[in-house]
Amino acid sequence: MPVKDCKTEQLIKDTAKRIFLSEGKMLATTQDIADAAGVNRTLLHYYFRSRELLFDMVFKEALTNLRERLHQVLGSELPFKQKIENLVSVFYEELTEAPYLETFIALYLNQDPEKYEELFTSLPGGKERMKNFLKEIQREMEKGTITEMKPINFFINLFSLMAYPFVARPIYLKMFDLTDNGYNKLLVERKKGIVSMIFNK
Amino acid sequence: MPVKDCKTEQLIKDTAKRIFLSEGKMLATTQDIADAAGVNRTLLHYYFRSRELLFDMVFKEALTNLRERLHQVLGSELPFKQKIENLVSVFYEELTEAPYLETFIALYLNQDPEKYEELFTSLPGGKERMKNFLKEIQREMEKGTITEMKPINFFINLFSLMAYPFVARPIYLKMFDLTDNGYNKLLVERKKGIVSMIFNK
DNA sequence: CCTTTGTTTAACAATTTTGTCAAACAATAA
DNA sequence: TTATTGTTTGACAAAATTGTTAAACAAAGG
Secondary structure (H helix, E strand, C coil): CCCCCCHHHHHHHHHHHHHHHHCCCCCCCHHHHHHHHCCCHHHHHHHHCCHHHHHHHHHHHHHHHHHHHHHHHHCCCCCHHHHHHHHHHHHHHHHHHCCCHHHHHHHHHHHCCCCCHHHHHCCCCHHHHHHHHHHHHHHHHHHCCCCCCCHHHHHHHHHHHHHHHHHCHHHHHHHCCCCHHHHHHHHHHHHHHHHHHHCCC | CCCCCCHHHHHHHHHHHHHHHHCCCCCCCHHHHHHHHCCCHHHHHHHHCCHHHHHHHHHHHHHHHHHHHHHHHHCCCCCHHHHHHHHHHHHHHHHHHCCCHHHHHHHHHHHCCCCCHHHHHCCCCHHHHHHHHHHHHHHHHHHCCCCCCCHHHHHHHHHHHHHHHHHCHHHHHHHCCCCHHHHHHHHHHHHHHHHHHHCCC
16 A cells, blocks of 8 residues: 655645735635646645635644744753844744745734734743743843833833734835845844844944 | 716725735735735736736835935935935835845746836936935045945945845744834834944944 | 606626546556 | 556536615605
């Protein structure tokens, strides 16, 4: 008897990931995905039962993976500034690969707050580690390394400066008549700038 | 003969605005909108012909209005810092009313770059005024008021710090177990923080 | 009153998208 | 070879959504 293939299943999932998270086409139909993957649309149902299940799986996997990487950085035993630098590097890598992940999560959480509940509670010790990081931020403020503010706002500032430019790319392309490559360069330049800005230097 | 009503037409448009731009339900159907407005769905076609035309009108009006207000601030004859403070105030007002406007524009521009083309070219002298503002930023950097960087990145920083927290609200609500009111307070606190941060103070 | 004009409605048609099924197909173990 | 298991396909059904039409309705002028 033949062994399970997985090849097509993976192809469909990867294609869906690309379309949803990288290209930001949240309205893509099952047909769009099947076409992009070069397979019959029925296979999408064969492997994932429904569009919604495929959609959810893509987001769940991407989010789990992202959280995994970020928590690894936040939980590491490095000096604060280096930790932040790593955080920026890691998050930038993820954003380059999947610029629409957080925005889509935000949009869907907004429409059905219960649905992705588990994604935020499933990681044991997740909230704990987050609280520890906020405390670490607090200590750095007392040391004077970074400007005093609510630690949460430090956190939000950091992620705003990283994430938003990736989503707003089409707007700034038009607004400032930039090319795709020009904008990419800008994003790379920002990487250093974000750390400087955060450390008020 | 009866005069044109406009009452129902305005009601539908306002409701659509609320659903799309304030509640962030970009997948809302014509039925959803009609129900929310308390009118028969056919009226939506009677007044706007199609869902797409209504959708486009809502975004066009909102964007035109936003741009109008921002350009007024940018074009004013105030000292730089005060200009920025006004900008933050105005943009915060708009974001409070329509937190999803820019994100949706970005998403739709991304899917069909031609479609909203005119929104960026229609304002005569728009690009001119934008370039002038970038030059003004440049001058402030030379004066040492703000940190040296590409003026565009100063611009993007400012808008990232303002806009992203509004869209990412559902994520941070879960992540930090905040209430809606608690998050609103945070947003208000940020308002001052953004200006301080931008002016490196 | 009747006519005209604009509004509202329900019923219907068209389209788009999703989901199902049975049959064809391919690979491999027995 | 044949039986078995998993894969792929096209045809079809179902559902959801959008768009149209004709008729009912309401207001106001003649």
